Amino acid sequence: MIKKSPIQAAVILFGSLIAGLAFNNFNPGGVSLLASGPSTSISASGNTLTPHEILSKTGRTLSLAETQVLFESKAAVFIDARPPSFYQAEHIKSAISVYYKTAGLNPALDKLKKNDPYVVYCKGPNCNQAQLLADTMHKAGFTKIFLFPGGMQEWRLAQYPMDRTP
Amino acid sequence: MFEKIKLFLQNHSGAVSLIARVVLGLIFVYASIEKITYPEPFAQNIIAYEILPQALANIAAIWLPWLEMFCGLLLIAGIWVRANAAILSILLTIFIIAIASALIRGLDISCGCFEVGDSEAMVGWRRVIEDAGMMILSLWLMKFPRSHWALEK
Numbered sequence: 001m002i003k004k005s006p007i008q009a010a011v012i013l014f015g016s017l018i019a020g021l022a023f024n025n026f027n028p029g030g031v032s033l034l035a036s037g038p039s040t041s042i043s044a045s046g047n048t049l050t051p052h053e054i055l056s057k058t059g060r061t062l063s064l065a066e067t068q069v070l071f072e073s074k075a076a077v078f079i080d081a082r083p084p085s086f087y088q089a090e091h092i093k094s095a096i097s098v099y100y101k102t103a104g105l106n107p108a109l110d111k112l113k114k115n116d117p118y119v120v121y122c123k124g125p126n127c128n129q130a131q132l133l134a135d136t137m138h139k140a141g142f143t144k145i146f147l148f149p150g151g152m153q154e155w156r157l158a159q160y161p162m163d164r165t166p
Numbered sequence: 167m168f169e170k171i172k173l174f175l176q177n178h179s180g181a182v183s184l185i186a187r188v189v190l191g192l193i194f195v196y197a198s199i200e201k202i203t204y205p206e207p208f209a210q211n212i213i214a215y216e217i218l219p220q221a222l223a224n225i226a227a228i229w230l231p232w233l234e235m236f237c238g239l240l241l242i243a244g245i246w247v248r249a250n251a252a253i254l255s256i257l258l259t260i261f262i263i264a265i266a267s268a269l270i271r272g273l274d275i276s277c278g279c280f281e282v283g284d285s286e287a288m289v290g291w292r293r294v295i296e297d298a299g300m301m302i303l304s305l306w307l308m309k310f311p312r313s314h315w316a317l318e319k
Contacts, residue, residue, distance in 0.1 A: 004249075005248045005252060008246040009249040009250075012236050012250065012253060013233065016237075017229050017232070017233075019232045019236070020231070020232035020233075021228060023232070024205060027205065029203070030206075030228075031209050031228065032224060033221070033224060033228075085214045085273070086276075089210045089213060123207065153207070
């Protein structure tokens with residue numbers, strides 16, 4: 001049995017590599033085998049919502065389409081609540097970084113106008129960093145805070161403009 | 167006391183190995199699912215450790231979750247237990263070194279252990295201890311691969 005183990009281990013290693021490559025090939029969120037730059041494609045034209053309609057809605061949660069409208073019209077400032085290393089690696093284009101854990105101490109918040117609209121996001125539907133940051137901002141007196149629960153996951157899948165900080 | 171525990175474990179190695187197999191298997195299958203679904207955020211997790219360049223991080227993000235899935239499923243089924251345990255021992259050693267080095271370097275990053283991207287689960291010494299615990303289980307399985315309810319007799 002011991003003599004067979006290296007062969008079995010090799011089969012497992014090779015098999016998992018093949019499975020990973022095959023799945024990645026068909027996975028819409030798959031990664032490039034080589035280093036890749038940020039996506040810059042723009043789409044989602046023909047949306048009927050106007051920025052004013054979106055900003056005046058009673059709910060504070062935005063869909064991908066609504067977020068994209070605000071992005072295109074530059075009607076809101078986008079804030080990335082994730083750790084700085086994730087922001088540097090990839091973020092919604094023109095978004096600023098306010099890490100939710102240190103938001104109370106972040107001088108970037110002091111520079112923002114309290115009555116301007118802000119879209120806060122983090123990784124995706126399963127993260128709560130955007131909500132925590134929104135709570136902090138609300139306590140600090142900000143009045144128009146919108147959550148984009150889809151976060152980077154939806155934005156990336158839609159191939160909307162992203163950027164990275166070198 | 168120590169001798170009694172040792173004797174008990176040796177006398178019940180089949181049952182202990184079964185528990186070790188299933189526990190390790192379930193943990194690694196669970197850990198692999200989100201990484202398989204979202205390889206790009208997982209690649210970012212790997213890059214955040216500042217150990218691998220992006221190109222290698224992408225390959226690791228493609229390969230590693232499937233390796234975890236394969237090893238987990240085979241362990242649960244009781245197939246090629248020693249080989250799987252050996253692979254997991256090596257993986258866990260790498261994880262422990264990566265997390266410990268991140269902590270020593272003061273990196274405030276997400277672990278990338280069970281959730282990918284900017285999850286709440288940050289690197290910490292608790293993760294190192296958890297991995298060390300799993301390492302004990304995998305080393306046990308390398309020494310005592312035979313257990314009850316295994317497909318491979």
